[in-house]
Amino acid sequence: MKYRVQVEVLPRRGILDPQGRAVADALRTLGFADVEEVHLGRHLVVELAAASADAARASVTAMCERLLANPVTEQFVVGAAETA
Amino acid sequence: MKYRVQVEVLPRRGILDPQGRAVADALRTLGFADVEEVHLGRHLVVELAAASADAARASVTAMCERLLANPVTEQFVVGAAETA
Numbered sequence: 001m002k003y004r005v006q007v008e009v010l011p012r013r014g015i016l017d018p019q020g021r022a023v024a025d026a027l028r029t030l031g032f033a034d035v036e037e038v039h040l041g042r043h044l045v046v047e048l049a050a051a052s053a054d055a056a057r058a059s060v061t062a063m064c065e066r067l068l069a070n071p072v073t074e075q076f077v078v079g080a081a082e083t084a
Numbered sequence: 085m086k087y088r089v090q091v092e093v094l095p096r097r098g099i100l101d102p103q104g105r106a107v108a109d110a111l112r113t114l115g116f117a118d119v120e121e122v123h124l125g126r127h128l129v130v131e132l133a134a135a136s137a138d139a140a141r142a143s144v145t146a147m148c149e150r151l152l153a154n155p156v157t158e159q160f161v162v163g164a165a166e167t168a
Contacts, residue, residue: 002120006092008090008092008127009127010127010129020128020129023128023151023152026151027130027147027151030147030150030151032132032143032146032147034132034133034134034143035130035131035132035147036086036131036132036133037130037131038128038129038130038131039128039129040126040127040128041126041127041128041129042124042125042126042127043092043093043094043124043125043126043127044104044107044122044123044124044125045094045104045122045123045125046111046119046121046122047119047120047121047122048116048118048119048120049118049120050118059116059118062116063111063114063116063119066114067107067110067111067114068107
């Protein structure tokens with residue numbers, strides 16, 4: 001069965017996030033004065049074959065631990081596995 | 085009131101996604117043979133002051149249209165506004 005799993009990877013709270021800061025500054029320059037903070041990370045959609053939705057999520061979690069996220073500086077959230 | 089709004093920005097379907105492709109290849113090389121496709125985009129968390137949750141979402145949608153996403157090559161989804 002084919003599944004689609006969403007992953008978000010974001011800088012850990014307290015870790016310097018210069019990209020997020022640059023985006024916040026740019027937004028304020030454009031006139032969005034109410035912006036207080038922006039955090040910038042990655043969003044991934046992984047499509048994979050797996051025996052079940054649980055197996056798909058477990059596999060994507062292993063991918064995050066091995067490649068998709070840097071555990072020192074980033075945290076990740078693996079979303080639900082939808083059939084694709 | 086302070087709100088936190090999640091945004092995901094992804095390459096439009098059918099648009100070349102070389103980064104996603106590189107990630108898929110790297111995952112297969114690492115032994116995740118069941119990976120079929122990966123799409124790679126950005127995840128943003130915007131914290132802003134707004135009068136209501138609807139106003140916060142509308143403001144973030146305007147930010148996406150003006151800066152956060154490239155409408156030619158990317159699509160974006162603005163999530164619900166949570167109080168921060």
